[in-house]
Amino acid sequence: MVTELCGIPLRHPVINGSGCFDAIAARRAFGDQLVSEFPFSAYVSKTITPEPRAGNPPPRLWETPSGLINSIGLPNKGLQGFLAEDLPELAELPVPLIVSVMGTSHDQFADLVGEVAGREEVSALELNVSCPNVESGLIVGESPEEARSLLERLRLLTEKPLIVKLTPNVSDPASVAAAAEQGGADAVSLINTLRSTAIDPASGELWLGGETGGLSGPAVRAVALGQVRAAAAVVSIPVVAMGGIASGRDAADMISAGARVVAVGTESFRDPAAGSRIAAEFETLVTA
Numbered sequence: 027m028v029t030e031l032c033g034i035p036l037r038h039p040v041i042n043g044s045g046c047f048d049a050i051a052a053r054r055a056f057g058d059q060l061v062s063e064f065p066f067s068a069y070v071s072k073t074i075t076p077e078p079r080a081g082n083p084p085p086r087l088w089e090t091p092s093g094l095i096n097s098i099g100l101p102n103k104g105l106q107g108f109l110a111e112d113l114p115e116l117a118e119l120p121v122p123l124i125v126s127v128m129g130t131s132h133d134q135f136a137d138l139v140g141e142v143a144g145r146e147e148v149s150a151l152e153l154n155v156s157c158p159n160v161e162s163g164l165i166v167g168e169s170p171e172e173a174r175s176l177l178e179r180l181r182l183l184t185e186k187p188l189i190v191k192l193t194p195n196v197s198d199p200a201s202v203a204a205a206a207e208q209g210g211a212d213a214v215s216l217i218n219t220l221r222s223t224a225i226d227p228a229s230g231e232l233w234l235g236g237e238t239g240g241l242s243g244p245a246v247r248a249v250a251l252g253q254v255r256a257a258a259a260v261v262s263i264p265v266v267a268m269g270g271i272a273s274g275r276d277a278a279d280m281i282s283a284g285a286r287v288v289a290v291g292t293e294s295f296r297d298p299a300a301g302s303r304i305a306a307e308f309e310t311l312v313t314a
């Protein structure tokens with residue numbers, strides 16, 4: 027069960043999806059038992075941005091058959107708030123820390139990476155590239171050229187592993203994965219949520235305060251499996267697979283499709299111990 031990601035030793039191959047497990051709130055709810063029985067083998071922070079963000083207006087969630095649409099809008103304390111308030115608490119977790127960052131320009135990404143990578147508590151960074159680059163108007167994760175040029179810039183700033191989180195909202199995510207590798211990425215993670223929306227049955231109006239959102243959960247698992255397989259076929263760097271993983275069988279399928287490590291997102295809202303359960307189920311399957 028022991029594995030590694032970009033040279034970071036992991037006691038099992040199950041980590042969390044960014045934004046889907048608030049370790050600080052969970053520790054408040056479950057006490058130090060959360061630390062001694064931490065469900066994931068590494069912890070990925072929710073995405074932080076240069077400045078604080080309030081996120082989208084409510085309502086922010088909508089359930090679909092087998093899925094969840096969220097329109098959270100990346101609320102966070104901003105870089106300085108994160109470094110001052112959250113990083114010391116997250117550094118107490120018994121697992122390596124991966125910090126997710128998102129900027130809207132190369133300069134913003136460079137500032138985030140420079141500051142975060144310089145902290146010894148941080149083992150790796152995940153780059154959330156689902157946002158437009160204000161300089162080009164293009165969403166970095168939707169354009170191979172954007173992804174490569176961003177990575178070429180960031181690669182010069184740190185030797186710490188850079189993991190690029192890919193969006194599924196493109197016709198060919200594998201080409202973005204390949205471009206990220208060419209730019210110097212150490213790993214790719216996929217999938218982020220699928221663009222979607224919901225209608226309020228009472229009013230016929232859009233339900234979500236942010237109007238559109240991202241679909242996750244079992245509803246997206248087969249899409250994720252297909253995209254993970256396509257990405258893994260064209261890169262030699264490790265692939266972190268996520269999208270609807272809810273059991274050891276789902277994790278095993280992603281590993282069969284070429285993933286090194288899997289991440290659990292939406293399932294942790296239903297079962298906060300999902301990470302350990304899925305790791306145990308996976309171990310039983312592979313050792314049977």
Ligand SMILES: Cc1cc2nc3c(=O)[nH]c(=O)nc-3n(C[C@H](O)[C@H](O)[C@H](O)COP(=O)(O)O)c2cc1C
Pocket residue numbers: 043044045046072073094096098100126154191217218219241242243244246268269270271289290291292293
């Ligand atoms: C409520 C919620 C918040 C999320 N926040 C983030 C985030 O801050 N950064 C990010 O890269 N992905 C975020 N995601 C996407 C997940 O990390 C994951 O890529 C996606 O949900 C697919 O996995 P799942 O089906 O297991 O949830 C979020 C997903 C949900 C449901």
